[in-house]
Amino acid sequence: MEIVKKAVAGTMQSSDLMVFVEPADKLKVEIESTVIKQFGHLIEAKVDEVLAKNGVTVGFIRLTDRGALDYAIEARIETALARAGAV
Amino acid sequence: MKDSQPRRTMLYVPGNMPSMLQNVPLFKCDSVILDLEDAVNHAEKDAARNLVRRFLQSWKERDKEVLVRINPLNTKWGHDDLRAILPEMPDAIRFPMCETAEMALELDAELARYEAANGLEIGHFGILPSIETVKSVLNAYAIATSTKRIFGLAFGAEDYTASMGVARTNSGEDLMHPRMMIVMAARAAGIQAIDTVFSDVSDMEALRRETELVKRLGYTGKCLVNPRQIDVIHEAFAPRREEIDHAQEVVEAIRQAHAAGTGVVSLRGKMVDAPIVKRAINTLRIAYAQGLVDTPVDEEILNG
Numbered sequence: 001m002e003i004v005k006k007a008v009a010g011t012m013q014s015s016d017l018m019v020f021v022e023p024a025d026k027l028k029v030e031i032e033s034t035v036i037k038q039f040g041h042l043i044e045a046k047v048d049e050v051l052a053k054n055g056v057t058v059g060f061i062r063l064t065d066r067g068a069l070d071y072a073i074e075a076r077i078e079t080a081l082a083r084a085g086a087v
Numbered sequence: 088m089k090d091s092q093p094r095r096t097m098l099y100v101p102g103n104m105p106s107m108l109q110n111v112p113l114f115k116c117d118s119v120i121l122d123l124e125d126a127v128n129h130a131e132k133d134a135a136r137n138l139v140r141r142f143l144q145s146w147k148e149r150d151k152e153v154l155v156r157i158n159p160l161n162t163k164w165g166h167d168d169l170r171a172i173l174p175e176m177p178d179a180i181r182f183p184m185c186e187t188a189e190m191a192l193e194l195d196a197e198l199a200r201y202e203a204a205n206g207l208e209i210g211h212f213g214i215l216p217s218i219e220t221v222k223s224v225l226n227a228y229a230i231a232t233s234t235k236r237i238f239g240l241a242f243g244a245e246d247y248t249a250s251m252g253v254a255r256t257n258s259g260e261d262l263m264h265p266r267m268m269i270v271m272a273a274r275a276a277g278i279q280a281i282d283t284v285f286s287d288v289s290d291m292e293a294l295r296r297e298t299e300l301v302k303r304l305g306y307t308g309k310c311l312v313n314p315r316q317i318d319v320i321h322e323a324f325a326p327r328r329e330e331i332d333h334a335q336e337v338v339e340a341i342r343q344a345h346a347a348g349t350g351v352v353s354l355r356g357k358m359v360d361a362p363i364v365k366r367a368i369n370t371l372r373i374a375y376a377q378g379l380v381d382t383p384v385d386e387e388i389l390n391g
Contacts, residue, residue: 009134010134011103013104013105013106014106015105015106015109016104016105016106068105069105069109069145070145071109071138071141071142071144071145072105072108072109072138072141072142074141075134075137075138075140075141075142076134076137076138078137078141079133079134079137079138082133082137083133
């Protein structure tokens with residue numbers, strides 16, 4: 001699925017995250033997190049899984065995480081992608 | 088339908104706040120209402136719907152009743168809310184702005200379609216309509232009896248006072264009449280009556296007084312917006328020691344009556360029959376939930 005426009009979802013509250021997506025020629029993922037040292041690899045794996053599930057192969061995806069659990073990461077990415085016209 | 092389970096505390100949790108949602112398993116309330124309606128602004132309806140759906144998927148061991156407050160079906164969000172939420176199997180739908188029996192039946196039909204298409208028992212999902220306008224108060228009994236899915240009526244005072252064109256007062260006379268209408272309609276229909284939220288989280292004494300008042304009127308539960316209010320409401324709804332003792336005597340008396348082959352007995356000169364036993368069972372059920380008695384009441388006692 002294609003990201004056809006810029007979109008954002010989520011908040012900067014604790015336990016939440018913000019997801020920014022925009023069109024790009026290739027897939028690029030950037031993750032900033034308050035818990036990057038402990039959980040960075042898990043967040044990355046979750047992001048990859050959700051993008052794959054939604055068939056996203058290109059686009060710029062940026063996450064600013066405030067300690068969100070997996071369900072919130074998944075929901076916020078889905079919302080951002082839907083708003084970007086991708087799903 | 089678990090239509091007789093305790094619903095002393097029905098806690099609203101905003102559907103778009105992960106920090107609250109993920110604490111839901113920890114709250115000691117009887118029910119949670121995950122809110123897609125008033126707690127979520129228009130631009131975030133899609134986000135809240137996704138968040139609640141994914142939260143419910145991730146919450147494997149549910150230990151309390153789960154309701155989702157959808158948006159009214161005559162808004163552009165209501166049907167999408169149902170489509171997203173029903174696969175996650177909430178126990179019931181909190182149905183806002185339910186003003187007529189026809190509106191309840193519209194939701195009933197939509198739930199039945201989903202149940203039939205997915206091999207679920209018809210009637211699997213419950214409905215808790217919000218009685219929160221003057222019109223819905225006047226139609227309360229018709230709403231209460233419109234479908235067997237409805238296990239209670241829930242009063243919503245904020246929208247009610249707005250529709251009545253009056254301000255909410257601390258003394259509460261503005262709410263007396265709708266409160267009575269709703270509890271009478273609910274009791275006539277044989278279902279529960281759930282009171283409105285008390286929004287001043289800093290005033291626990293006023294919360295206690297209001298809960299004791301609605302208990303005396305016949306309400307069996309209360310909605311709330313802050314988990315700090317749970318204990319006070321549970322305490323207010325807890326049966327008093329003498330009520331528990333009396334209920335145990337009633338149950339014992341009717342047990343002996345059944346053993347002797349009769350369905351009615353006298354206890355200290357007062358007749359004990361089915362309605363009295365039903366009330367005693369309710370008292371003991373709440374007492375057990377509150378940890379005031381050690382063993383759950385044998386509800387079969389009512390049937391002999």
